[in-house]
Amino acid sequence: MLTQNLGYPRIGSQRELKKVCENYWAGKTGLKNVLTVGKNIRHENWQIQKDAGIDIIPSNDFSYYDQVLDHSLMFGAIPKRYHDVILKKGNEELDLYFAMARGYQKDGLDVVAMEMTKWFDTNYHYIVPEFYKDQQFKLFSNKVIDEFYEAKQTGIITKPVLIGPVSYLLLGKEKEAGFHRLDLVKNLLPVYVEIINKLKALGAEWIQFDEPFLTLDLTEKEQQVYRDTYKQLRKEFPFLKIVLATYFERLGSNTALTVSLPVDVLHLDLVRAPQQLDEVIAQLPQKTILSLGIVDGRNIWKNDFERSLKIIQKAKDKLGADRVWIAPSCSLVHSPCDLNNETNEAVLTPEIKQWLAFARQKVSEVVLLKNLSSGNASAGNEHRLAENKQANANRRSSALIHNQKVKQRVGNITEKDASRQNEFSVRKQLQHQLLNLPLFATTTIGSFPQTAEVRSWRAQFKKGTLTEAEYNTLIEEETEKAVKWQEEIDLDVLVHGEFERNDMVEYFGEQLAGFTFTQNGWVQSYGSRCVKPPIIYGDVSRPQPMTVKWSAYAQSLTKKWMKGMLTGPVTILQWSFVRNDQPRSETCTQIALAIRDEVCDLETAGIKIIQIDEPAIREGLPLRREDWAAYLDWAVKAFRISASGVSDDTQIHTHMCYSEFNDIIKSIAEMDADVITIETSRSQMELLDVFADFKYPNEIGPGVYDIHSPRVPNREEMISLLKKAETVIPDSQLWVNPDCGLKTRGWDETKKALIEMVAAAKQMRETVKETI
Structure with a gap:
């Protein structure tokens, strides 16, 4: 043996x-x-x-x-588009390799990843x-x-x-x-x-x-x-x-x-x-x-x-x-x-x-x-x-694992808990009256660059070399700068930048009961991107609000709409190391109830646009088709539980990236998010076709540039992608945004790209006006 x-x-x-x-x-x-x-x-x-x-x-x-x-x-x-990279003097095999993974924008070349x-x-x-x-x-x-x-x-x-x-x-x-x-x-x-x-x-x-x-x-x-x-x-x-x-x-x-x-x-x-x-x-x-x-x-x-x-x-x-x-x-x-x-x-x-x-x-x-x-x-x-x-x-x-109050709350869930008050057609009218956003409304997916300086503040705070008051002041200043800059470039829906957050799952896990963490439990997500998944060891609940403070602070700085940013229950489940002593569906429902509490508290604090990211919902799909229905039933229900506690005029967004939706588009629609943002730039809008074929009823933000590559796209490139989107999705349903969060990018490239993106959206609005 x-x-x-x-x-x-x-x-x-x-x-x-x-x-x-x-x-x-x-x-x-x-x-x-x-x-x-x-x-x-x-x-x-x-x-x-x-x-x-x-x-x-x-x-x-x-x-x-x-x-x-x-x-x-x-x-x-x-x-073939990389052949010129091969010919550039001084480039090694590894340079070509990285160009294929990340794109190449130097030496007079501009090659997409x-x-x-x-x-x-x-x-x-x-x-x-x-x-x-x-x-x-x-x-x-x-x-x-x-x-x-x-x-x-x-x-x-x-x-x-x-x-x-x-x-x-x-x-x-x-x-x-x-x-x-x-x-x-x-x-x-x-x-x-x-x-x-x-x-x-x-x-x-x-x-x-x-x-x-x-x-x-x-x-x-x-x-x-x-x-x-x-x-x-x-x-x-x-x-x-x-x-x-x-x-x-x-x-x-x-x-x-x-x-x-x-x-x-x-x-x-x-x-x-x-x-x-x-x-x-x-x-x-x-x-x-x-x-x-x-x-x-x-x-x-x-x-x-x-x-x-x-x-x-x-x-x-x-x-x-x-x-x-x-x-x-x-x-x-x-x-x-x-x-x-x-x-x-x-x-x-x-x-x-x-x-x-x-x-x-x-x-x-x-x-x-x-x-x-x-x-x-x-x-x-x-x-x-x-x-x-x-x-x-x-x-x-272990007494650490079980919480009877959580189990009882899960047991008491009804169908009403997983449904908005009215269908989307009703909600859409109320949201448009309240929000009054333009055609091709612009926003970002949530995070802004986490510079070495921002990360150092968090490290110093954890070590105790920065007091809580000092740390909060620094985060307030960084948030204020981000809000002011978004206003300057005329984004329509702003975000607070998430400077207080480490990872989109870890940040929430740190504030939820039933989770624990590691110092060095890193795993590779892609390339040099590593994540440190939380460990779900017991029943999950939310002891207190997690994001309300910073979202409300950011909203107080602007008259524009501020978007609250949350990670959805399926993604928190998928991107954690999950307990294996009960069904994953039960753990996911526990997380959904915790996120629901946060959504309701954000609404109470005046946040009327709330994004619940679910990039992992397709990833969690069982590999065997015969197992799909059972998974999609509890996964979609978990999202709806998290999103359905708010009034009709509160707009719920969700974000999904690097997913093929063809086989599950009906379930995506059943999630009933008011706006879905998706990754489409690397696929040149190919992923959007299924939303058109299905006649997806809600609003869509197809990512118009790839944030996983350091290259800065130009305005014409983004307009070209929006025109492709326009051929399959009505203008009235389209949002304009990057394809994912900007946490891993630098400020210089982020600013250049978003300025071009806003200009592209405005040009598209003018084009529509000319055709009316």
């Missing part, structure tokens, strides 16, 4: 990668330093896993930005490959080969990790009509063959192919491409040891297909889909090894060893110990690095800390489970088993 890991966090235990990349982009450090930091992280990761006792250690799980983008560069799938979207149902974002008819591929980057060799030089023979050919193609988009991206597999496979031959020549024994699409609903064409692809790979490499990794869901209807593929090891996610074990074992070919993903790669709770050992024993009884591997459920890129970095007991109490395991602890759990299930009953192993049992027992019985 062996242990394997599917992937390890690549940000560094102190976010070293984030810091060096951002310094490189800002021109504060050189490429050599970036490469050195990356190498150090890789070596540390390999050594941690080796020291823990992992038998099969992955390589090529490291990335400077995104593993899908790594593959696009590796295969030479580089859109590639599209970005969510990685299945996680909060990780990947860069979407772009495909064209008859596209050719070639080995452009040797990253996977170089990193295998690098590990070998340290004495570790790793298992290179590749996104499987079928999943890689399915992750992308056709950028022209007349073909299916899977038609390109015949052009792509020779590059995989070339890579594998190079790895074999260097001594690679195992190769991991990640094929997460095997857990989704597949068409007959997709199933056949899987059969043909792996048949061809096996024909090319009859003795290659292939690990086929599936995760995030059950194989379900794809079980027979998957077990028929000619691979040596099949990995299952038995955390998200434990029910699939018996069915897979019953159909598994006699020589195929089964990798049991029983340590949760996506959450932070300590493994229940007693439960896991029963699963391992069942697999051993039916397959034999030599056909069973033990592993995390998926890559640990979704987990924080190391619980040992949590040293402040005022932040994370010892009682709660004993219930947790981060990536470093999870690889140790994998090895310990192997030892315990192999009969290695050393004193140390038995002691750790006893500790595990005690920690899980303590968690189940």
